[in-house]
Every structure is written in structure tokens, then in C-alpha cells.
Amino acid sequence: MTICIVGAGAFGTALAVTLARATPDRIIHLWVRDITAETTINWTGESPRLPGVPLPKNVHVTSLTTALSDADTILLATPAQALRPFLDKHASLLAGRPLVACAKGIDLTTLEGPSATIAAMVPDATPAILTGPSFAADIARGLPTALTLACADDAVGAALQEQLSTPTLRLYRTTDLRGAELGGALKNVMAIACGATIGAGFGDSARAALMTRGYAEMQRMALALGAGPETLAGLSGFGDLVLTCTSDLSRNYRFGLALGQGRAPDSGVTVEGVATADAAHRLAQKLGIDMPITAAVAQLARGEITPADAMQDLLARPLKEE
Ligand SMILES: NC(=O)C1=CN([C@@H]2O[C@H](COP(=O)(O)OP(=O)(O)OC[C@H]3O[C@@H](n4cnc5c(N)ncnc54)[C@H](O)[C@@H]3O)[C@@H](O)[C@H]2O)C=CC1
Numbered sequence: 001m002t003i004c005i006v007g008a009g010a011f012g013t014a015l016a017v018t019l020a021r022a023t024p025d026r027i028i029h030l031w032v033r034d035i036t037a038e039t040t041i042n043w044t045g046e047s048p049r050l051p052g053v054p055l056p057k058n059v060h061v062t063s064l065t066t067a068l069s070d071a072d073t074i075l076l077a078t079p080a081q082a083l084r085p086f087l088d089k090h091a092s093l094l095a096g097r098p099l100v101a102c103a104k105g106i107d108l109t110t111l112e113g114p115s116a117t118i119a120a121m122v123p124d125a126t127p128a129i130l131t132g133p134s135f136a137a138d139i140a141r142g143l144p145t146a147l148t149l150a151c152a153d154d155a156v157g158a159a160l161q162e163q164l165s166t167p168t169l170r171l172y173r174t175t176d177l178r179g180a181e182l183g184g185a186l187k188n189v190m191a192i193a194c195g196a197t198i199g200a201g202f203g204d205s206a207r208a209a210l211m212t213r214g215y216a217e218m219q220r221m222a223l224a225l226g227a228g229p230e231t232l233a234g235l236s237g238f239g240d241l242v243l244t245c246t247s248d249l250s251r252n253y254r255f256g257l258a259l260g261q262g263r264a265p266d267s268g269v270t271v272e273g274v275a276t277a278d279a280a281h282r283l284a285q286k287l288g289i290d291m292p293i294t295a296a297v298a299q300l301a302r303g304e305i306t307p308a309d310a311m312q313d314l315l316a317r318p319l320k321e322e
């Protein structure tokens with residue numbers, strides 16, 4: 001079985017490294033979109049997005065599209081907003097195989113998650129989702145990690161689970177694509193809220209309240225879209241919410257932290273929750289779902305309100321049953 005990972009960012013590279021270490025006699029292809037990126041990574045022996053992690057010899061970095069057309073399984077590790085343009089450009093090379101989306105987000109144009117995007121752009125591929133609590137650096141260091149592999153076709157899902165698990169990366173399986181991808185997308189929005197709360201000095205109790213009420217929002221949207229509640233309670237929802245809302249290794253959390261402290265966030269890193277807050281807010285309005293924390297994060301990220309305004313608005317809402 002040949003695996004090709006699209007996108008040599010932090011996550012794509014970390015997956016390539018753990019898979020390559022687990023199967024030293026097998027080549028893992030790491031696809032980049034241009035020759036400059038290929039040359040840079042091959043010259044330095046590491047991805048600029050995951051510095052200090054040397055690539056094993058059996059990771060083959062390439063910009064040749066034959067790596068896409070020849071692979072049995074393709075992992076899509078671009079940012080969420082880059083997924084549709086990538087599929088649009090390369091759909092003819094990707095047909096008829098499992099396409100495993102690793103991005104956590106909702107497409108701003110279509111308000112769809114990665115699985116529906118794959119289904120629309122490459123109709124005869126089998127969409128799958130790899131998601132859950134894991135920092136790329138932890139995976140690359142070989143630290144113990146558990147993720148969710150979602151695929152509607154359980155036989156394909158079981159084969160992917162076998163193929164992509166390593167001695168330190170343990171995959172659990174579900175057929176609930178919607179639940180898995182929505183948990184991963186929406187927890188980034190809540191991480192921004194939690195970062196802003198801590199940054200503004202509102203304290204750990206406020207963060208716990210936001211995580212809990214944020215989880216209620218995640219469930220509300222996911223259930224309205226047909227996801228199973230048990231998926232949200234698993235690694236891809238609750239698990240990733242806990243990790244991302246409590247660790248300053250999270251870029252989403254750090255983005256919020258900077259806003260809370262009145263600093264400019266680092267503009268050079270991928271912060272999926274910004275676009276996803278906007279997309280999720282619009283989707284909630286379309287579905288008639290109440291998601292006040294998501295709405296506040298969308299406004300906060302656009303610079304329309306301060307963390308203090310956002311907290312004041314949330315606290316001033318009418319009292320209600322839990
Ligand atoms: N970094 C992490 O710890 C984790 C990240 N993820 C998810 O993985 C996704 C990617 O994140 P990172 O790797 O961290 O981002 P990153 O910013 O480190 O890298 C993104 C990579 O995608 C590449 N890229 C962008 N558009 C592309 C295209 N059209 N074709 C090919 N490559 C393209 C960029 O050149 C860059 O190398 C995000 O949705 C993120 O939420 C999931 C779990 C952990």
C-alpha cells in the first residue's frame with residue numbers, strides 16, 4: 001500500500017515521520033505544491049513548519065503529481081480553506097481511492113466540512129477524516145497519541161485504521177464523518193474564546209464555563225447536522241476541546257491569548273478557528289441554532305468587539321435552564 005500525504009506543514013510532516021518510522025521498509029510520499037518547497041525540504045532535511053524534526057530516509061518529498069496518481073491512500077493535510085482549491089485542481093488524479101482529510105475547519109464558501117467537500121469535488125473517492133487531540137510536535141516526538149478515524153464505509157475505515165496506526169499513534173474508528181469533522185472544526189473556535197479569556201485575566205473558572213457551554217454549542221450544531229452525540233463525546237470532540245482550550249501549544253488558543261492581552265497575534269501561523277468561527281456563525285444562523293460563543297469569537301476575530309465586550313454580552317444573556 002502506497003501512502004501519499006499532501007502538505008508538508010506541521011501536521012502532514014508529523015504524520016509522515018510517524019508512519020515512516022513504523023514501516024522503515026516502505027516509502028511515505030510527502031507531496032508539496034512546488035519545486036521550491038521540495039528543494040528546500042530536501043536540502044535542509046526538515047520541514048520549515050516542523051523545525052528540529054529530521055525526516056527519516058524513507059520519507060520521499062516530491063512535487064510530482066505522479067505521487068498523487070500512484071498512491072493507494074491519500075492524506076490531505078492542507079489547511080481547511082485550501083482543501084477545496086487543491087481538490088479542484090487535482091480531482092482527476094485522486095479518483096477512486098480513500099481520501100483522508102486531516103484539516104479541521106468549515107469551508108467559508110460552501111459552509112461544508114471536509115467530507116462533503118471531498119464528496120462534491122471527487123465524487124468517486126471514499127472520504128475519510130483523521131482528527132482528534134494531537135499536536136504535530138508530540139506525534140513527531142513519538143509521544144503517545146490517540147485519534148479518531150472516520151469513514152462511512154466501515155470496511156475501508158478498518159483498513160485505514162490498520163494502515164495509519166503506529167506503535168505510538170492509536171486510532172479509534174467511527175462511521176460518523178459529520179460528528180468527527182465538526183468536533184475538530186468547532187473546538188478551534190472555543191480555543192480562541194478560552195485563550196482570550198485567560199489573556200484578559202478572567203480566570204480558570206471562566207474558561208471552564210466557556211469550555212462547557214462551548215461544548216453545548218458544538219453538540220447543538222453537530223446533532224442538527226445528523227452527527228451522533230457519542231462522537232462529540234469522544235476524541236474528536238471532547239478530547240480535542242480539552243487539549244486545545246488548555247494548552248498554549250495550540251495556535252488557536254495563542255491567537256485568543258494575544259487578543260485578550262491586547263497584542264497582535266502571530267500572523268505567520270495557521271489559525272483555523274478564525275475562518276471557522278465566521279463559517280460556523282453563518283451556518284448557525286442558516287440552521288436557526290443558538291451559538292453565542294461562536295458569534296462572539298467571529299466578532300472578536302474581526303476586531304469588532306473586545307474580549308471584555310464579548311464576556312459582558314455573554315453574561316448579560318437571559319437566564320435559562322442548563
Ligand atoms: N499542527 C498541528 O498540531 C495539527 C494540525 N491539524 C490540522 O492540520 C491542518 C494543517 O495544519 P498544519 O499542518 O499545522 O498547518 P501548517 O501551516 O503547518 O502547514 C500547512 C501546509 O499546507 C500547505 N498548503 C497550503 N495550501 C496547499 C495546497 N493547495 N496544496 C498543497 N499544500 C498546501 C502549506 O504550504 C503548508 O506547508 C489544519 O487544518 C490543522 O487544524 C490537525 C492536528 C494537529
Ligand SMILES: O=C(CO)COP(=O)(O)O
Pocket residue numbers: 104132133134135188191240243244249250251252253270271272
Ligand atoms: O488541532 C490541534 C490539536 O489537536 C492543533 O491545534 P492548533 O491548530 O490550535 O495548534
